[in-house]
Amino acid sequence: MPVRPTVLTGDRPTGPLHLGHYVGSLRNRVALQRDHRQFILVADAQALTDNAHDPAKVSRNVLEVAADYLAVGIDPAASTICVQSALPALAELTLLYLNFVSVARLERNPTIKDEIKARQFGRDIPAGFLCYPVAQAADITAFKATIVPVGDDQLPLIEQTNEIVRRINRQARRDILPDARGLLSRISRLPGIDGRAKMSKSQGNAITLSASDADIIAAVQAMYTDPDHLRVADPGRVEGNVVFTYLDAFDDDSATVADLKARYRRGGLGDVELKRRLARVLCDVIGPIRQRRADIARDPDTIRDILHAGTMAARGVTATTLAEVRQALGLFELTKPDKCPAPE
Structure with a gap:
Protein backbone atom coordinates (compact mmCIF):
# COMPACT_ATOMS: atom_id res chain seq x y z
CA MET A 1 0.00 0.00 0.00
CA PRO A 2 1.47 3.41 -0.95
CA VAL A 3 2.35 5.82 1.85
CA ARG A 4 -0.32 8.47 2.28
CA PRO A 5 0.91 12.10 2.16
CA THR A 6 0.77 13.88 5.53
CA VAL A 7 -1.34 17.02 5.95
CA LEU A 8 -1.01 19.51 8.81
CA THR A 9 -3.50 22.29 9.30
CA GLY A 10 -5.30 24.06 12.13
CA ASP A 11 -6.87 27.19 13.59
CA ARG A 12 -6.42 29.54 16.50
CA PRO A 13 -9.24 29.13 19.06
CA THR A 14 -10.02 32.82 19.48
CA GLY A 15 -13.68 32.61 18.47
CA PRO A 16 -16.10 30.68 16.29
CA LEU A 17 -14.97 29.67 12.81
CA HIS A 18 -16.53 31.45 9.84
CA LEU A 19 -17.11 31.18 6.11
CA GLY A 20 -13.57 32.39 5.41
CA HIS A 21 -12.23 29.35 7.24
CA TYR A 22 -14.72 27.15 5.40
CA VAL A 23 -13.70 28.09 1.86
CA GLY A 24 -10.05 28.70 2.73
CA SER A 25 -9.33 25.39 4.40
CA LEU A 26 -12.17 23.40 5.99
CA ARG A 27 -13.63 22.14 2.71
CA ASN A 28 -10.17 20.98 1.65
CA ARG A 29 -9.68 19.14 4.94
CA VAL A 30 -12.90 17.20 4.53
CA ALA A 31 -11.89 16.25 0.98
CA LEU A 32 -8.34 15.25 1.95
CA GLN A 33 -8.97 13.19 5.06
CA ARG A 34 -9.78 9.88 3.34
CA ASP A 35 -6.68 9.72 1.14
CA HIS A 36 -4.18 11.52 3.39
CA ARG A 37 -2.79 11.21 6.88
CA GLN A 38 -4.24 14.40 8.32
CA PHE A 39 -3.45 16.19 11.59
CA ILE A 40 -5.56 19.18 12.63
CA LEU A 41 -4.09 21.41 15.31
CA VAL A 42 -6.18 23.52 17.66
CA ALA A 43 -3.49 26.20 17.96
CA ASP A 44 -4.16 27.52 21.45
CA ALA A 45 -0.50 28.27 22.22
CA GLN A 46 -0.24 30.34 19.06
CA ALA A 47 -3.42 32.19 19.98
CA LEU A 48 -1.70 33.45 23.13
CA THR A 49 0.81 35.41 21.03
CA ASP A 50 -1.72 38.26 20.83
CA ASN A 51 -4.23 37.14 23.48
CA ALA A 52 -1.99 36.66 26.52
CA HIS A 53 -4.10 39.28 28.31
CA ASP A 54 -7.13 36.97 28.05
CA PRO A 55 -6.04 33.30 28.13
CA ALA A 56 -9.50 32.28 29.34
CA LYS A 57 -10.93 33.31 25.97
CA VAL A 58 -8.50 31.02 24.23
CA SER A 59 -9.21 28.12 26.58
CA ARG A 60 -12.99 28.27 26.34
CA ASN A 61 -12.86 28.40 22.53
CA VAL A 62 -10.93 25.11 22.18
CA LEU A 63 -14.13 23.08 22.45
CA GLU A 64 -15.96 25.58 20.23
CA VAL A 65 -13.47 25.20 17.39
CA ALA A 66 -13.46 21.42 17.76
CA ALA A 67 -17.27 21.45 17.52
CA ASP A 68 -16.99 23.46 14.29
CA TYR A 69 -14.59 20.86 12.88
CA LEU A 70 -16.97 18.01 13.60
CA ALA A 71 -19.95 19.96 12.27
CA VAL A 72 -18.40 20.58 8.84
CA GLY A 73 -17.55 16.90 8.40
CA ILE A 74 -14.10 16.36 9.93
CA ASP A 75 -14.15 12.70 11.00
CA PRO A 76 -11.97 11.91 14.06
CA ALA A 77 -11.63 8.36 12.74
CA ALA A 78 -9.97 9.74 9.60
CA SER A 79 -8.27 12.92 10.92
CA THR A 80 -6.30 13.40 14.15
CA ILE A 81 -7.55 16.49 16.01
CA CYS A 82 -5.06 17.61 18.68
CA VAL A 83 -4.39 20.49 21.07
CA GLN A 84 -1.17 22.42 20.44
CA SER A 85 -0.32 23.37 24.03
CA ALA A 86 -0.52 19.71 25.10
CA LEU A 87 2.28 18.72 22.69
CA PRO A 88 5.55 19.64 24.48
CA ALA A 89 7.71 18.59 21.52
CA LEU A 90 6.38 21.58 19.54
CA ALA A 91 7.73 24.07 22.09
CA GLU A 92 11.14 22.41 22.17
CA LEU A 93 11.37 22.30 18.39
CA THR A 94 10.46 26.00 18.26
CA LEU A 95 13.29 26.79 20.69
CA LEU A 96 15.78 24.81 18.62
CA TYR A 97 14.67 26.35 15.31
CA LEU A 98 14.96 29.90 16.66
CA ASN A 99 18.72 29.44 16.46
CA PHE A 100 18.47 28.98 12.68
CA VAL A 101 16.60 32.18 11.77
CA SER A 102 17.37 35.87 12.29
CA VAL A 103 15.15 38.61 13.70
CA ALA A 104 15.61 40.53 10.43
CA ARG A 105 14.25 37.58 8.45
CA LEU A 106 11.23 37.33 10.73
CA GLU A 107 10.53 41.04 10.34
CA ARG A 108 10.70 40.73 6.54
CA ASN A 109 8.06 38.00 6.40
CA PRO A 110 5.15 39.59 4.46
CA THR A 111 2.48 37.77 6.49
CA ILE A 112 3.94 38.95 9.78
CA LYS A 113 4.43 42.50 8.48
CA ASP A 114 0.78 42.68 7.43
CA GLU A 115 -0.47 41.23 10.72
CA ILE A 116 1.69 43.62 12.76
CA LYS A 117 0.28 46.54 10.80
CA ALA A 118 -3.31 45.31 11.15
CA ARG A 119 -2.91 44.98 14.92
CA GLN A 120 -1.10 48.34 15.19
CA PHE A 121 1.68 46.90 17.35
CA GLY A 122 4.27 49.43 16.12
CA ARG A 123 7.49 48.36 17.80
CA ASP A 124 5.65 46.95 20.81
CA ILE A 125 5.45 43.51 19.19
CA PRO A 126 5.05 40.48 21.47
CA ALA A 127 8.11 38.29 20.95
CA GLY A 128 5.88 35.25 20.58
CA PHE A 129 3.99 36.95 17.76
CA LEU A 130 7.17 37.88 15.88
CA CYS A 131 8.41 34.32 16.22
CA TYR A 132 5.15 32.80 15.01
CA PRO A 133 6.66 31.62 11.67
CA VAL A 134 9.20 29.57 13.63
CA ALA A 135 6.49 28.05 15.81
CA GLN A 136 4.53 27.17 12.68
CA ALA A 137 7.62 25.55 11.22
CA ALA A 138 7.81 23.44 14.38
CA ASP A 139 4.15 22.46 13.98
CA ILE A 140 4.55 21.44 10.35
CA THR A 141 7.84 19.59 10.70
CA ALA A 142 6.90 17.81 13.93
CA PHE A 143 4.33 15.87 11.92
CA LYS A 144 6.62 15.74 8.85
CA ALA A 145 3.76 17.25 6.87
CA THR A 146 4.27 17.78 3.15
CA ILE A 147 0.89 19.46 2.50
CA VAL A 148 -0.48 22.47 4.37
CA PRO A 149 -3.89 23.85 3.29
CA VAL A 150 -3.64 27.66 3.58
CA GLY A 151 -4.92 30.92 2.21
CA ASP A 152 -2.61 32.74 -0.21
CA ASP A 153 -1.67 35.23 2.50
CA GLN A 154 -0.07 32.36 4.46
CA LEU A 155 2.26 31.16 1.69
CA PRO A 156 5.25 33.21 3.01
CA LEU A 157 5.03 31.17 6.21
CA ILE A 158 5.40 27.94 4.25
CA GLU A 159 8.41 29.44 2.46
CA GLN A 160 10.03 30.29 5.78
CA THR A 161 9.29 26.81 7.12
CA ASN A 162 11.17 25.31 4.18
CA GLU A 163 14.11 27.65 4.78
CA ILE A 164 14.35 26.31 8.33
CA VAL A 165 13.97 22.72 7.07
CA ARG A 166 16.90 23.16 4.69
CA ARG A 167 19.10 24.68 7.41
CA ILE A 168 18.34 21.84 9.82
CA ASN A 169 19.04 19.27 7.11
CA ARG A 170 22.33 20.96 6.20
CA GLN A 171 23.35 21.01 9.84
CA ALA A 172 22.41 17.33 10.18
CA ARG A 173 24.15 16.52 6.85
CA ARG A 174 21.15 14.43 5.84
CA ASP A 175 17.50 14.97 5.06
CA ILE A 176 15.58 14.34 8.26
CA LEU A 177 12.77 16.83 7.56
CA PRO A 178 10.74 17.15 4.33
CA ASP A 179 9.77 20.32 2.51
CA ALA A 180 6.10 21.30 2.67
CA ARG A 181 3.89 22.93 0.07
CA GLY A 182 0.89 25.15 0.60
CA LEU A 183 -2.37 23.88 -0.83
CA LEU A 184 -4.68 26.69 -1.95
CA SER A 185 -8.41 26.27 -2.26
CA ARG A 186 -10.35 27.50 -5.30
CA ILE A 187 -11.29 30.60 -3.28
CA SER A 188 -8.21 31.10 -1.12
CA ARG A 189 -9.27 34.34 0.54
CA LEU A 190 -12.82 35.47 1.24
CA PRO A 191 -13.34 39.21 1.78
CA GLY A 192 -15.27 40.46 4.77
CA ILE A 193 -18.84 41.63 4.27
CA ASP A 194 -17.51 45.21 4.34
CA GLY A 195 -15.34 44.53 1.28
CA ARG A 196 -12.32 46.19 2.84
CA ALA A 197 -10.35 43.23 4.18
CA LYS A 198 -10.35 39.48 4.41
CA MET A 199 -13.05 37.96 6.58
CA SER A 200 -11.84 38.12 10.17
CA LYS A 201 -13.25 37.49 13.62
CA SER A 202 -11.25 40.39 15.05
CA GLN A 203 -12.55 42.89 12.47
CA GLY A 204 -16.21 41.99 12.99
CA ASN A 205 -16.86 41.42 9.28
CA ALA A 206 -17.41 37.66 9.36
CA ILE A 207 -20.34 35.26 9.00
CA THR A 208 -19.84 32.40 11.45
CA LEU A 209 -20.65 28.76 10.76
CA SER A 210 -23.26 28.91 13.53
CA ALA A 211 -25.00 32.06 12.26
CA SER A 212 -28.81 32.02 12.27
CA ILE A 296 -22.54 18.07 18.88
CA ALA A 297 -22.34 20.88 21.44
CA ARG A 298 -24.86 19.09 23.66
CA ASP A 299 -22.19 16.49 24.47
CA PRO A 300 -18.98 18.34 25.42
CA ASP A 301 -17.54 15.23 27.07
CA THR A 302 -17.44 13.46 23.71
CA ILE A 303 -15.59 16.44 22.20
CA ARG A 304 -13.09 16.28 25.07
CA ASP A 305 -12.60 12.55 24.51
CA ILE A 306 -11.90 13.15 20.80
CA LEU A 307 -9.36 15.86 21.63
CA HIS A 308 -7.69 13.68 24.27
CA ALA A 309 -7.37 10.68 21.97
CA GLY A 310 -6.06 12.80 19.10
CA THR A 311 -3.58 14.64 21.30
CA MET A 312 -2.18 11.42 22.78
CA ALA A 313 -1.67 10.02 19.28
CA ALA A 314 0.00 13.27 18.17
CA ARG A 315 2.33 13.22 21.18
CA GLY A 316 3.91 10.02 19.95
CA VAL A 317 4.43 11.36 16.44
CA THR A 318 5.89 14.71 17.53
CA ALA A 319 8.11 13.20 20.23
CA THR A 320 9.67 10.89 17.64
CA THR A 321 10.48 13.82 15.34
CA LEU A 322 11.96 15.80 18.25
CA ALA A 323 14.22 12.89 19.16
CA GLU A 324 15.42 12.68 15.54
CA VAL A 325 16.16 16.42 15.40
CA ARG A 326 18.00 16.37 18.74
CA GLN A 327 20.12 13.43 17.61
CA ALA A 328 20.81 15.01 14.21
CA LEU A 329 21.96 18.25 15.84
CA GLY A 330 24.21 16.32 18.23
CA LEU A 331 22.60 17.56 21.43
CA PHE A 332 23.85 16.14 24.71
CA GLU A 333 21.98 13.06 25.92
CA LEU A 334 21.52 12.85 29.67
CA THR A 335 20.83 9.12 29.81
CA LYS A 336 23.83 6.94 30.65
CA PRO A 337 24.91 4.11 28.36
CA ASP A 338 24.31 0.62 29.69
CA LYS A 339 27.17 -0.56 31.82
CA CYS A 340 28.75 -3.93 31.31
CA PRO A 341 28.13 -6.25 34.24
CA ALA A 342 31.06 -6.64 36.61
CA PRO A 343 32.98 -9.91 36.19
CA GLU A 344 32.33 -12.53 38.81
Whole structure:
Protein backbone atom coordinates (compact mmCIF):
# COMPACT_ATOMS: atom_id res chain seq x y z
CA MET A 1 0.00 0.00 0.00
CA PRO A 2 1.47 3.41 -0.95
CA VAL A 3 2.35 5.82 1.85
CA ARG A 4 -0.32 8.47 2.28
CA PRO A 5 0.91 12.10 2.16
CA THR A 6 0.77 13.88 5.53
CA VAL A 7 -1.34 17.02 5.95
CA LEU A 8 -1.01 19.51 8.81
CA THR A 9 -3.50 22.29 9.30
CA GLY A 10 -5.30 24.06 12.13
CA ASP A 11 -6.87 27.19 13.59
CA ARG A 12 -6.42 29.54 16.50
CA PRO A 13 -9.24 29.13 19.06
CA THR A 14 -10.02 32.82 19.48
CA GLY A 15 -13.68 32.61 18.47
CA PRO A 16 -16.10 30.68 16.29
CA LEU A 17 -14.97 29.67 12.81
CA HIS A 18 -16.53 31.45 9.84
CA LEU A 19 -17.11 31.18 6.11
CA GLY A 20 -13.57 32.39 5.41
CA HIS A 21 -12.23 29.35 7.24
CA TYR A 22 -14.72 27.15 5.40
CA VAL A 23 -13.70 28.09 1.86
CA GLY A 24 -10.05 28.70 2.73
CA SER A 25 -9.33 25.39 4.40
CA LEU A 26 -12.17 23.40 5.99
CA ARG A 27 -13.63 22.14 2.71
CA ASN A 28 -10.17 20.98 1.65
CA ARG A 29 -9.68 19.14 4.94
CA VAL A 30 -12.90 17.20 4.53
CA ALA A 31 -11.89 16.25 0.98
CA LEU A 32 -8.34 15.25 1.95
CA GLN A 33 -8.97 13.19 5.06
CA ARG A 34 -9.78 9.88 3.34
CA ASP A 35 -6.68 9.72 1.14
CA HIS A 36 -4.18 11.52 3.39
CA ARG A 37 -2.79 11.21 6.88
CA GLN A 38 -4.24 14.40 8.32
CA PHE A 39 -3.45 16.19 11.59
CA ILE A 40 -5.56 19.18 12.63
CA LEU A 41 -4.09 21.41 15.31
CA VAL A 42 -6.18 23.52 17.66
CA ALA A 43 -3.49 26.20 17.96
CA ASP A 44 -4.16 27.52 21.45
CA ALA A 45 -0.50 28.27 22.22
CA GLN A 46 -0.24 30.34 19.06
CA ALA A 47 -3.42 32.19 19.98
CA LEU A 48 -1.70 33.45 23.13
CA THR A 49 0.81 35.41 21.03
CA ASP A 50 -1.72 38.26 20.83
CA ASN A 51 -4.23 37.14 23.48
CA ALA A 52 -1.99 36.66 26.52
CA HIS A 53 -4.10 39.28 28.31
CA ASP A 54 -7.13 36.97 28.05
CA PRO A 55 -6.04 33.30 28.13
CA ALA A 56 -9.50 32.28 29.34
CA LYS A 57 -10.93 33.31 25.97
CA VAL A 58 -8.50 31.02 24.23
CA SER A 59 -9.21 28.12 26.58
CA ARG A 60 -12.99 28.27 26.34
CA ASN A 61 -12.86 28.40 22.53
CA VAL A 62 -10.93 25.11 22.18
CA LEU A 63 -14.13 23.08 22.45
CA GLU A 64 -15.96 25.58 20.23
CA VAL A 65 -13.47 25.20 17.39
CA ALA A 66 -13.46 21.42 17.76
CA ALA A 67 -17.27 21.45 17.52
CA ASP A 68 -16.99 23.46 14.29
CA TYR A 69 -14.59 20.86 12.88
CA LEU A 70 -16.97 18.01 13.60
CA ALA A 71 -19.95 19.96 12.27
CA VAL A 72 -18.40 20.58 8.84
CA GLY A 73 -17.55 16.90 8.40
CA ILE A 74 -14.10 16.36 9.93
CA ASP A 75 -14.15 12.70 11.00
CA PRO A 76 -11.97 11.91 14.06
CA ALA A 77 -11.63 8.36 12.74
CA ALA A 78 -9.97 9.74 9.60
CA SER A 79 -8.27 12.92 10.92
CA THR A 80 -6.30 13.40 14.15
CA ILE A 81 -7.55 16.49 16.01
CA CYS A 82 -5.06 17.61 18.68
CA VAL A 83 -4.39 20.49 21.07
CA GLN A 84 -1.17 22.42 20.44
CA SER A 85 -0.32 23.37 24.03
CA ALA A 86 -0.52 19.71 25.10
CA LEU A 87 2.28 18.72 22.69
CA PRO A 88 5.55 19.64 24.48
CA ALA A 89 7.71 18.59 21.52
CA LEU A 90 6.38 21.58 19.54
CA ALA A 91 7.73 24.07 22.09
CA GLU A 92 11.14 22.41 22.17
CA LEU A 93 11.37 22.30 18.39
CA THR A 94 10.46 26.00 18.26
CA LEU A 95 13.29 26.79 20.69
CA LEU A 96 15.78 24.81 18.62
CA TYR A 97 14.67 26.35 15.31
CA LEU A 98 14.96 29.90 16.66
CA ASN A 99 18.72 29.44 16.46
CA PHE A 100 18.47 28.98 12.68
CA VAL A 101 16.60 32.18 11.77
CA SER A 102 17.37 35.87 12.29
CA VAL A 103 15.15 38.61 13.70
CA ALA A 104 15.61 40.53 10.43
CA ARG A 105 14.25 37.58 8.45
CA LEU A 106 11.23 37.33 10.73
CA GLU A 107 10.53 41.04 10.34
CA ARG A 108 10.70 40.73 6.54
CA ASN A 109 8.06 38.00 6.40
CA PRO A 110 5.15 39.59 4.46
CA THR A 111 2.48 37.77 6.49
CA ILE A 112 3.94 38.95 9.78
CA LYS A 113 4.43 42.50 8.48
CA ASP A 114 0.78 42.68 7.43
CA GLU A 115 -0.47 41.23 10.72
CA ILE A 116 1.69 43.62 12.76
CA LYS A 117 0.28 46.54 10.80
CA ALA A 118 -3.31 45.31 11.15
CA ARG A 119 -2.91 44.98 14.92
CA GLN A 120 -1.10 48.34 15.19
CA PHE A 121 1.68 46.90 17.35
CA GLY A 122 4.27 49.43 16.12
CA ARG A 123 7.49 48.36 17.80
CA ASP A 124 5.65 46.95 20.81
CA ILE A 125 5.45 43.51 19.19
CA PRO A 126 5.05 40.48 21.47
CA ALA A 127 8.11 38.29 20.95
CA GLY A 128 5.88 35.25 20.58
CA PHE A 129 3.99 36.95 17.76
CA LEU A 130 7.17 37.88 15.88
CA CYS A 131 8.41 34.32 16.22
CA TYR A 132 5.15 32.80 15.01
CA PRO A 133 6.66 31.62 11.67
CA VAL A 134 9.20 29.57 13.63
CA ALA A 135 6.49 28.05 15.81
CA GLN A 136 4.53 27.17 12.68
CA ALA A 137 7.62 25.55 11.22
CA ALA A 138 7.81 23.44 14.38
CA ASP A 139 4.15 22.46 13.98
CA ILE A 140 4.55 21.44 10.35
CA THR A 141 7.84 19.59 10.70
CA ALA A 142 6.90 17.81 13.93
CA PHE A 143 4.33 15.87 11.92
CA LYS A 144 6.62 15.74 8.85
CA ALA A 145 3.76 17.25 6.87
CA THR A 146 4.27 17.78 3.15
CA ILE A 147 0.89 19.46 2.50
CA VAL A 148 -0.48 22.47 4.37
CA PRO A 149 -3.89 23.85 3.29
CA VAL A 150 -3.64 27.66 3.58
CA GLY A 151 -4.92 30.92 2.21
CA ASP A 152 -2.61 32.74 -0.21
CA ASP A 153 -1.67 35.23 2.50
CA GLN A 154 -0.07 32.36 4.46
CA LEU A 155 2.26 31.16 1.69
CA PRO A 156 5.25 33.21 3.01
CA LEU A 157 5.03 31.17 6.21
CA ILE A 158 5.40 27.94 4.25
CA GLU A 159 8.41 29.44 2.46
CA GLN A 160 10.03 30.29 5.78
CA THR A 161 9.29 26.81 7.12
CA ASN A 162 11.17 25.31 4.18
CA GLU A 163 14.11 27.65 4.78
CA ILE A 164 14.35 26.31 8.33
CA VAL A 165 13.97 22.72 7.07
CA ARG A 166 16.90 23.16 4.69
CA ARG A 167 19.10 24.68 7.41
CA ILE A 168 18.34 21.84 9.82
CA ASN A 169 19.04 19.27 7.11
CA ARG A 170 22.33 20.96 6.20
CA GLN A 171 23.35 21.01 9.84
CA ALA A 172 22.41 17.33 10.18
CA ARG A 173 24.15 16.52 6.85
CA ARG A 174 21.15 14.43 5.84
CA ASP A 175 17.50 14.97 5.06
CA ILE A 176 15.58 14.34 8.26
CA LEU A 177 12.77 16.83 7.56
CA PRO A 178 10.74 17.15 4.33
CA ASP A 179 9.77 20.32 2.51
CA ALA A 180 6.10 21.30 2.67
CA ARG A 181 3.89 22.93 0.07
CA GLY A 182 0.89 25.15 0.60
CA LEU A 183 -2.37 23.88 -0.83
CA LEU A 184 -4.68 26.69 -1.95
CA SER A 185 -8.41 26.27 -2.26
CA ARG A 186 -10.35 27.50 -5.30
CA ILE A 187 -11.29 30.60 -3.28
CA SER A 188 -8.21 31.10 -1.12
CA ARG A 189 -9.27 34.34 0.54
CA LEU A 190 -12.82 35.47 1.24
CA PRO A 191 -13.34 39.21 1.78
CA GLY A 192 -15.27 40.46 4.77
CA ILE A 193 -18.84 41.63 4.27
CA ASP A 194 -17.51 45.21 4.34
CA GLY A 195 -15.34 44.53 1.28
CA ARG A 196 -12.32 46.19 2.84
CA ALA A 197 -10.35 43.23 4.18
CA LYS A 198 -10.35 39.48 4.41
CA MET A 199 -13.05 37.96 6.58
CA SER A 200 -11.84 38.12 10.17
CA LYS A 201 -13.25 37.49 13.62
CA SER A 202 -11.25 40.39 15.05
CA GLN A 203 -12.55 42.89 12.47
CA GLY A 204 -16.21 41.99 12.99
CA ASN A 205 -16.86 41.42 9.28
CA ALA A 206 -17.41 37.66 9.36
CA ILE A 207 -20.34 35.26 9.00
CA THR A 208 -19.84 32.40 11.45
CA LEU A 209 -20.65 28.76 10.76
CA SER A 210 -23.26 28.91 13.53
CA ALA A 211 -25.00 32.06 12.26
CA SER A 212 -28.81 32.02 12.27
CA ASP A 213 -30.77 32.62 9.07
CA ALA A 214 -31.64 36.08 10.38
CA ASP A 215 -27.96 36.85 11.01
CA ILE A 216 -27.05 35.65 7.52
CA ILE A 217 -29.73 37.78 5.86
CA ALA A 218 -28.65 40.85 7.85
CA ALA A 219 -25.00 40.30 6.91
CA VAL A 220 -25.81 39.90 3.23
CA GLN A 221 -27.96 43.04 3.25
CA ALA A 222 -24.97 44.95 4.65
CA MET A 223 -22.58 43.68 1.98
CA TYR A 224 -20.58 46.00 -0.24
CA THR A 225 -21.60 45.93 -3.91
CA ASP A 226 -21.02 48.74 -6.47
CA PRO A 227 -21.50 52.25 -5.04
CA ASP A 228 -22.21 53.59 -8.54
CA HIS A 229 -25.02 51.11 -9.16
CA LEU A 230 -27.76 53.45 -7.95
CA ARG A 231 -30.71 52.23 -10.04
CA VAL A 232 -31.69 48.80 -11.31
CA ALA A 233 -31.26 49.95 -14.91
CA ASP A 234 -27.70 51.21 -14.30
CA PRO A 235 -24.80 49.01 -15.46
CA GLY A 236 -22.89 47.62 -12.49
CA ARG A 237 -19.41 46.33 -11.77
CA VAL A 238 -18.91 42.68 -10.96
CA GLU A 239 -15.19 42.97 -10.14
CA GLY A 240 -14.72 43.84 -6.47
CA ASN A 241 -18.40 43.25 -5.79
CA VAL A 242 -18.51 41.19 -2.58
CA VAL A 243 -21.87 39.62 -3.37
CA PHE A 244 -20.56 38.11 -6.59
CA THR A 245 -17.39 36.94 -4.83
CA TYR A 246 -19.56 35.00 -2.38
CA LEU A 247 -21.74 33.61 -5.15
CA ASP A 248 -18.63 32.35 -6.93
CA ALA A 249 -17.54 30.66 -3.70
CA PHE A 250 -20.82 29.09 -2.62
CA ASP A 251 -23.37 28.93 -5.45
CA ASP A 252 -23.12 25.58 -7.23
CA ASP A 253 -25.17 26.84 -10.20
CA SER A 254 -22.31 28.50 -12.06
CA ALA A 255 -24.37 28.98 -15.23
CA THR A 256 -26.96 31.05 -13.38
CA VAL A 257 -24.22 33.06 -11.66
CA ALA A 258 -22.66 33.80 -15.06
CA ASP A 259 -26.05 34.99 -16.32
CA LEU A 260 -26.48 37.22 -13.26
CA LYS A 261 -23.07 38.78 -13.91
CA ALA A 262 -24.01 39.53 -17.53
CA ARG A 263 -27.32 41.11 -16.49
CA TYR A 264 -25.62 43.17 -13.78
CA ARG A 265 -22.96 44.47 -16.17
CA ARG A 266 -25.45 45.63 -18.79
CA GLY A 267 -28.03 46.91 -16.30
CA GLY A 268 -31.39 45.49 -15.31
CA LEU A 269 -30.45 43.57 -12.16
CA GLY A 270 -30.86 45.19 -8.78
CA ASP A 271 -28.81 44.60 -5.65
CA VAL A 272 -31.90 43.49 -3.72
CA GLU A 273 -32.56 40.54 -6.06
CA LEU A 274 -28.89 39.65 -6.10
CA LYS A 275 -28.58 39.69 -2.32
CA ARG A 276 -31.78 37.71 -1.91
CA ARG A 277 -30.26 34.88 -3.94
CA LEU A 278 -27.00 34.96 -1.99
CA ALA A 279 -28.86 34.87 1.32
CA ARG A 280 -30.71 31.72 0.21
CA VAL A 281 -27.47 30.09 -0.90
CA LEU A 282 -25.67 30.86 2.37
CA CYS A 283 -28.61 29.72 4.49
CA ASP A 284 -28.53 26.41 2.60
CA VAL A 285 -24.78 26.06 3.25
CA ILE A 286 -24.76 27.06 6.91
CA GLY A 287 -28.11 25.61 7.99
CA PRO A 288 -27.05 21.92 8.09
CA ILE A 289 -23.69 22.83 9.68
CA ARG A 290 -25.45 24.88 12.35
CA GLN A 291 -27.83 22.02 13.16
CA ARG A 292 -25.04 19.43 13.40
CA ARG A 293 -23.04 21.81 15.56
CA ALA A 294 -25.95 22.29 17.96
CA ASP A 295 -26.28 18.51 18.31
CA ILE A 296 -22.54 18.07 18.88
CA ALA A 297 -22.34 20.88 21.44
CA ARG A 298 -24.86 19.09 23.66
CA ASP A 299 -22.19 16.49 24.47
CA PRO A 300 -18.98 18.34 25.42
CA ASP A 301 -17.54 15.23 27.07
CA THR A 302 -17.44 13.46 23.71
CA ILE A 303 -15.59 16.44 22.20
CA ARG A 304 -13.09 16.28 25.07
CA ASP A 305 -12.60 12.55 24.51
CA ILE A 306 -11.90 13.15 20.80
CA LEU A 307 -9.36 15.86 21.63
CA HIS A 308 -7.69 13.68 24.27
CA ALA A 309 -7.37 10.68 21.97
CA GLY A 310 -6.06 12.80 19.10
CA THR A 311 -3.58 14.64 21.30
CA MET A 312 -2.18 11.42 22.78
CA ALA A 313 -1.67 10.02 19.28
CA ALA A 314 0.00 13.27 18.17
CA ARG A 315 2.33 13.22 21.18
CA GLY A 316 3.91 10.02 19.95
CA VAL A 317 4.43 11.36 16.44
CA THR A 318 5.89 14.71 17.53
CA ALA A 319 8.11 13.20 20.23
CA THR A 320 9.67 10.89 17.64
CA THR A 321 10.48 13.82 15.34
CA LEU A 322 11.96 15.80 18.25
CA ALA A 323 14.22 12.89 19.16
CA GLU A 324 15.42 12.68 15.54
CA VAL A 325 16.16 16.42 15.40
CA ARG A 326 18.00 16.37 18.74
CA GLN A 327 20.12 13.43 17.61
CA ALA A 328 20.81 15.01 14.21
CA LEU A 329 21.96 18.25 15.84
CA GLY A 330 24.21 16.32 18.23
CA LEU A 331 22.60 17.56 21.43
CA PHE A 332 23.85 16.14 24.71
CA GLU A 333 21.98 13.06 25.92
CA LEU A 334 21.52 12.85 29.67
CA THR A 335 20.83 9.12 29.81
CA LYS A 336 23.83 6.94 30.65
CA PRO A 337 24.91 4.11 28.36
CA ASP A 338 24.31 0.62 29.69
CA LYS A 339 27.17 -0.56 31.82
CA CYS A 340 28.75 -3.93 31.31
CA PRO A 341 28.13 -6.25 34.24
CA ALA A 342 31.06 -6.64 36.61
CA PRO A 343 32.98 -9.91 36.19
CA GLU A 344 32.33 -12.53 38.81
